[in-house]
Amino acid sequence: IPIRYGPFSQDSDDDVISFKEQGNVYYVKKDYAEAFNFYTKAIDLCPKNASYYGNRAATLMMLSRYREALEDSQQAVRLDDTFMKGHMREGKCHLLLGNAMAATRCFQKVQELEPESSQVQQELKNAESILEFERLAEISFEKRDFRMVVFCMDRALESASACHRFKVLKAECLALLGRYPEAQSVASDILRMDSTNGDALYVRGLCLYYEDCIDKAVQFFVQALRMAPDHEKARLACRNAKALKAKKEEGNKAFKEGSFEEAYDLYSEALTIDPNNIKTNAKLYCNRATVGSKLNKLEQAIEDCTKAIKLDETYIKAYLRRAQCYMDTEQYEEAVRDYEKVYQTEKTKEHKNLLKNAQLELKKSKRKDYYKVLGVDKNATEDEIKKAYRKRALMHHPDRHSGASAEVQKEEEKKFKEVGEAFTVLSDPKKKSRYDSGHDLEDDDMNMDFDANNIFKAFFGGPGGFSFEGNSCKAALLFTSHNYLLIPCSDCTINH
Secondary structure (H helix, E strand, C coil), X not given: CCCCCCCCCHHHHHHHHXXXXXXXXXHHCCXXXXXXXXXXHHHHHCCCCHHHHHHHHHHHHHCCCHHHHHHHHHXXXXXXXXXXXXXXXXXXXXXXXXXXXXXXXXXXHHHHHCCCCHHHHHHHHHHHHHHHHHHHHHHHHHCCCHHHHHHHHHHHHCCCCCCHHHHHHHXXXXXXXXXXXXXXXXXXXXXXXXXXXXXXXXXXXXXXXXXXXXXXXXXXXXXXXXXXXXXXXXXXXXXXXXXXXXXXXXXHXXXXXXXXXXXXXXXXXXXXXCCCCHHHHHHHHHHHXXXXXXXXXXXXXXXXXXXXXXXXXXXXXXXXXXXXXXXXXCCHXXXXXXXXXXXXXCCCHHHHHHHHHHHHHHHHHCCCCHHHHHCCCCCCCHHHHXXXXXXXXXXXXXXXXXXXXXXXXXXXXXXXXXXXXXXXXXXXXXXXXXXXXXXXXXXXXXXXXXXXXXXXXXXXXXXXXXXXXXXXXXXXXXXXXXXXXXXXXXXXXXXX
């Protein structure tokens, strides 16, 4: 190390020049770290030289250390207000850091010093573009047009690549759009450079919150508030996260205790806390649908499941819940569609069986519903089936409608035959079993030739006549050799 005799000694001057020239050599070689070291040595020996600060600022810019570069550029122009390169570098640093207004002032100064510069004209246009994208992004955010905000920030970041403010706004909007991995990536990049950035911590928490990781989200919100106590968004998100978790847990507790009405109300209250929390709200809608099905509010349950699926198209539990509600309301085509969606996503044995059962019920629904024809439940007993046949057969017997129009007679005869057909199947244990299991009885070589008159005759005991026993009604059915004659009651108008 050469001996220094003072700040203005020949040796010091030689050292300064040597350090500057070595810095230039390393800069040309793109070894910016070494260039930085030699420029720093030159500044240490000669701290009043504007060009040395300018050179180090250029090196720091190449190292993407824009805030330090900005400080050196500002020091350079403080030492020499006519240093055009210093003003240009200061403007570029402001622009890269997202301060387009300050950048514009710097470029205007360059323009004064060098009016013919084409470079400064382009930089002014870049600054103007950033200001316009900022303005449009602000308007779009207020309108909740988050896609437009992301677009504006992407365009602005083309010139302001080191602006954390633009990156955070983009990340926040990505989170609000449900693009959590992208939002997390942007926020994490910022935190790697600045671990105390409250905005980035807030966005990390927001992503976790929207992914229904509420406890972890609260930790990030608290940390963001520690770094930036006046961060209102973090404060509101933290409050919403805690309230949502508490209300959801209250609803779950009420459901487990069998207090379904209370659980329904609690889930409804939870849904009003934060409309932006898509995943949690999807679960809340599905939970409310489960409660709704317990309360026999099946159509409301279907609607809630549909809302859950609209929020989260991958939510298998909501598809399963809606499919079951469709089954319970005999909307079998819709049930099959939902079970197919589930089975395509998760090919489990359970899902396969659910789909097969729905397909079977759909097939059965397309046949005549003999239970509906007789007006009985699918779990009706043998006696209930007989009583139902007795009532319906007498109700639709052709003789009872002999005075009606030809159209009515034809319709009643059709119903009479259907009643006989239904009774034939449901009163025969083997046929009933095959029918209930969805088999086509005609394909099973079973005798499916129905003669409604023979069925009626056999049921009511053959020739001789029939009257309602144990009833004051005097209606009677007389059997002739070829037909039946219904004699109405003279004392009443009971609809037999």
